Amino acid sequence: MTTEELDEEAERYVSGKMEPDELIRYEAIRRQNSESEEIFYFNKTLYHTLNPGQKGFRKKLETIRSELQSTSDAKPFNRRGFIFWIALAAGITVLLAILLLFNSTKSPATPEELYMAYMQQPVALSPDLSPSRSGSDDSIRRKPEDSILIKADEFYMNGNLKEAIEVLESEMVYSGTERIRFQIAFLYLMTGQPREAIFMFQSIRDYNQSEIYWYTALAYLRMEDKENAKANLKLIGQDSRWYQKSRELMNKL
Amino acid sequence: MNKEAQAENEHILDGIRHGDDAVIKKIFAGCLPSVKSLIVRQGGLEEDAEDVFMDALEAIYNQLHATGLKLERAAFKTYLTQVCLFQWSKKKRKKKWESPVTNDELVVQKDTLDLSESLAEVDRIKLFRMKIDLLGLECRNILKWFVEECRSMKEIAGFLNISEVFARKKKFECKQRLFRLVKEDPLYNELKYPE
Numbered sequence: 001m002t003t004e005e006l007d008e009e010a011e012r013y014v015s016g017k018m019e020p021d022e023l024i025r026y027e028a029i030r031r032q033n034s035e036s037e038e039i040f041y042f043n044k045t046l047y048h049t050l051n052p053g054q055k056g057f058r059k060k061l062e063t064i065r066s067e068l069q070s071t072s073d074a075k076p077f078n079r080r081g082f083i084f085w086i087a088l089a090a091g092i093t094v095l096l097a098i099l100l101l102f103n104s105t106k107s108p109a110t111p112e113e114l115y116m117a118y119m120q121q122p123v124a125l126s127p128d129l130s131p132s133r134s135g136s137d138d139s140i141r142r143k144p145e146d147s148i149l150i151k152a153d154e155f156y157m158n159g160n161l162k163e164a165i166e167v168l169e170s171e172m173v174y175s176g177t178e179r180i181r182f183q184i185a186f187l188y189l190m191t192g193q194p195r196e197a198i199f200m201f202q203s204i205r206d207y208n209q210s211e212i213y214w215y216t217a218l219a220y221l222r223m224e225d226k227e228n229a230k231a232n233l234k235l236i237g238q239d240s241r242w243y244q245k246s247r248e249l250m251n252k253l
Numbered sequence: 254m255n256k257e258a259q260a261e262n263e264h265i266l267d268g269i270r271h272g273d274d275a276v277i278k279k280i281f282a283g284c285l286p287s288v289k290s291l292i293v294r295q296g297g298l299e300e301d302a303e304d305v306f307m308d309a310l311e312a313i314y315n316q317l318h319a320t321g322l323k324l325e326r327a328a329f330k331t332y333l334t335q336v337c338l339f340q341w342s343k344k345k346r347k348k349k350w351e352s353p354v355t356n357d358e359l360v361v362q363k364d365t366l367d368l369s370e371s372l373a374e375v376d377r378i379k380l381f382r383m384k385i386d387l388l389g390l391e392c393r394n395i396l397k398w399f400v401e402e403c404r405s406m407k408e409i410a411g412f413l414n415i416s417e418v419f420a421r422k423k424k425f426e427c428k429q430r431l432f433r434l435v436k437e438d439p440l441y442n443e444l445k446y447p448e
Contacts, residue, residue, distance in 0.1 A: 004425050015403075041446040042432050048315070048374060049381040050400040057272050057314050061307045064274075064281055195414070205389040212390060228412060231394075 001029070006036045010043040109252060111229070115221040118249055121190065125153045125164070125183050145177050152183065161191050178207045186215060194219040210240030217246070226253050262324040269310065270317045280310065284330050288337045297341060305344065309336040311378075312371035319371070340372050370447060377444050384434040392427035399424055 001009070006029075012018050013026050030036050048054055109117070126149045148171040155164035165187045168180050185200035197219045201212050217232035230253055233246040240246075268276025285306055292302035313336070316322045324332055385393060391413070398404040398412065410420035435441055 003429075007425060007428060015400075038446075042428075042435070045374065045377045045381055046396070046428070046431070047400055049378045049385065050396060052401055053272070053318070054311070054315070054378070055401075058307070058311055060272055060274070060277060061310055064278055065303055065307065068281060068285075202391040202394075203389070209390065216390075231398075 001036075003035070003039070006039050007043070010036070010040045013040065014043045014047045111221045111224045111226055111253075114249065114252060115218055118221075118245065119189075119218050123157070125156050125186070126150065129153065145171065145180060148180070149183070156187070161187055165191070178204050182207055182212070189215060189219050189222065192222075194222040210236045210242050214240075214242040214246060217249070229253060258328055259325065262329050265329045266313075266317060266322060266324065269314050272314075277310070280329075280333070281306075284333050287330075288334055291334065291338060292341050295341065295345075297345075301341070301344070302337070305337050305340045306333075308340055308372065308375045308379075309333060312336065312340075312368055312375045315374060316368055316371040322368075336368055336372070339369070343372070373444055376440075380435060380438060380440055380444065381431070384431055384438070387434055388427060388431060391423070392430065395420075395424050395427050396431070 009026055009029070013023065018026060030040050126146075129146055129150050148167060152164040152167045155161070155167060165184060168184045168187070172180055172184065181200055181204050185197045185204070188194070188197035188200060198216055201216045201219070204212055213232045213235045217229040220226075220229035220232065230250055233250045233253075236242050236246040265276055265280065267273075269280075285303070288306050289299055289302040292305065293299060297305075310333075313322065313333070385396065388396075394412070395409060398409050399406070406417050406421050406424070409424070410417040413420055413423070415423070
């Protein structure tokens with residue numbers, strides 16, 4: 001048996017997809033060599049790690065732990081502050097109720113409409129490198145890729161998105177850093193190439209992952225694929241700046 | 254142990270098995286302070302105690318879902334405290350289990366050791382979680398879809414817009430990458446699987 005076959009067998013065993021006679025046969029094979037034994041244990045731990053119940057339980061423990069920490073850190077009860085927050089919450093509730101009533105008369109938005117509503121075009125691709133923010137000290141600290149990013153940004157700010165892509169793509173042939181790849185993917189999305197954008201986003205390994213999930217979700221929306229859009233929105237972490245928006249968008253899908 | 258205490262143990266174990274919020278909160282409130290004070294007295298930090306406490310609860314959850322767990326000889330609080338101390342001593346790389354043992358606690362030592370494999374598995378799970386985060390987005394998605402969401406390879410191939418054969422190959426490569434990352438970590442040698 002090849003390693004790949006052993007892996008598939010282990011996978012079927014730990015996920016409970018084997019028939020009883022297969023189980024006996026597999027267990028015999030497993031004990032015969034150390035490689036299959038190791039593959040079995042790795043699969044077992046992998047399935048435990050990604051088991052929704054196990055993950056959910058750990059998350060619950062962490063939530064309770066942070067709740068307890070915040071309770072113990074909480075300030076003493078302040079009556080005036082309490083009344084203020086209650087009044088504020090009541091006000092927001094009334095406002096939300098009015099908004100909900102207003103929205104309920106409308107038909108649900110299409111993926112295209114949602115894409116248009118949530119896809120925001122930033123003023124610049126690399127605002128940190130804009131000439132107004134770069135003093136002489138900054139230029140000393142600059143990386144080799146920065147001149148390319150600045151050039152692409154100039155094209156972008158003038159509305160020449162295709163030229164911006166070309167500049168970045170030409171650099172990618174030699175040294176495509178994650179930032180360059182991210183900007184190319186973003187520009188693909190902006191220029192109506194969501195499929196290419198998704199492929200590029202998925203090739204990025206070391207970047208702000210929540211940002212990638214957010215734009216990948218928008219790219220799927222552009223392709224009218226709600227399920228995959230939702231799957232990516234779900235992955236956005238609570239500490240991300242996209243978290244609120246992602247939950248809002250998920251509710252609309 | 255009297256019947257009342259046994260029923261209380263059953264109630265708590267059942268709560269953990271089902272992830273009952275109220276029961277878990279009660280465990281935190283009732284047991285964490287004493288675990289903290291014991292671990293701090295043994296040179297640990299409060300955060301160490303909280304980590305160990307959560308590992309112990311996760312191991313109990315694991316055990317309950319794997320082979321089950323019966324507590325007939327000691328109160329849950331005593332048992333959990335012992336498990337935490339056992340885990341803490343392991344963390345401190347002590348060869349010998351050193352903890353203040355009372356008569357009540359003596360009887361649970363065997364049960365605690367029975368849980369040692371579940372505790373080791375929790376350590377492995379934490380290592381796997383760490384390494385999964387190091388994988389690329391595509392690999393993480395493939396593993397999530399296949400293992401966590403039990404999606405078929407056909408569906409996954411559809412998500413990635415590639416053939417099923419290629420998707421299967423990708424999944425295998427992702428797993429190999431993950432296993433390599435796990436094996437390369439020095440911690441892996443300390444988390445050996447059972448013989």
